[in-house]
Amino acid sequence: MALVLAWNDEQDVLPVDPKFADKLKELLRLAGKAEGIEDGEVALTFVDDESIHELNRTYRGIDRPTDVLSFAMLEKGEDEIAIIYGEEEEDEDEDVTSDSENTEDEEGFEEPLGDIVISVPRAAAQAEEYGHSVERELGFLFVHGFLHLVGYDHDNEEAEQQMFAKQEQILQQAGLTR
Template identity: 45%
Template sequence: MTICFENETDQKLDFDYETILEKVICQAADQEKCPYEFEVNVTFTDNDSIREINREFRELDVPTDVLSFPMVDYPAPADFSVLEDEDNAAEYFHPETGELILGDIVISVERAKMQAEEYGHSLKREICFLTAHSMLHLFGYDHMEDEERIEMERRQEQILQDLGIIRE
C-alpha cells in the first residue's frame, strides 16, 4: 500500500495526520473488501486552490471541503470485477508496484477548520470524516440520490466508529 501525502498549505495540523489517515484509508479499504494493494494520494490545500480545482474539473466556481478523483470506473460501488479483466490491468494498476491506483483526495484544511468549529468537533475528526467520505467516492459510491446518500453516510460513519473516531 502506498499513501502519498502533500501539504500545500501553511496550515499546521495539530495531530499526526499521516498515521491517523492511514488508519482511516485502510479501514475504508477493509470495509469495502478491496482485494488489492493500492495507492492513494492525499493533498491538503486552501480554499482558493480547491476552488480553482473545483472550477477546472467540476465547472463549479466555489470552494468546497473535499474533492475526490477516482481512477476506477466501477460497475457498482466496490464491485472489483471490472479489475479482473487483464485488459484493464494497464489502466488501473501501477506498472512498477502492481498496486491498484484508487485516485486522489484533495482537502481544504481552511474549510475543514471552519466546519469543525461549526459542527463542534475537532479538526482531526473533520479531516478523518472527509477522508472516509472521499475514500468511498474512490470506491465508486456517490450521493446524488437520497438512497445513495443515506448508504454512503452510514458507511463513512461506520469507518470512523470502527476506529473510535467520534465527535469530540
C-alpha cells in the same frame, strides 16, 4: 500488495501534523476492508480554499471552494482511453492480460485508485461549526473522498444515507467520534 497512502500538505493556513498520517492510514485500511479493497494507492493533498476553488471551477464547473474533491482513476466510461503503465507489447498469438494483471507484476507498484483533495481551512471551519475536532473532520472528508473513489455517491436520499452510515461506521472504528 496493500493499500498505500501518499499525502502532501500544500497549504500553510493550518499545517497538518505528520503524526496524523498514521490515523489517515488506519482510516484507509478500515475503509478498504469495509469495501473489500486490499490493494491500491490513494493520493491525498491538503490545500487552501483558493486551490480547491480553482480545482472545483476547472474540473466541475462550480465557481466556489468546497471541502473535498475526489478524482477516481478506475472509472472507465466508454469515451475514456485506457492508461498504459510502462511499455507493453502484444503478441497476436498470446492472450492479452488485463491492466491489473500487468501492474501486479511490477514490483512495488500499486494501482492508483485516485486523488483526494481536502481544503484544510474549510475542514477547520466545519469542525468548529459541528463541534468536533479538526482531525475528525479531516478524517470524515478523507473517508468521504475514498468512498467516492470506489463508486459511492450521494445523489439521492437513499444513497446519501448509505454513504454517510458507512463513513460514520469507519470513523467510529478509528476512534474519531464527535
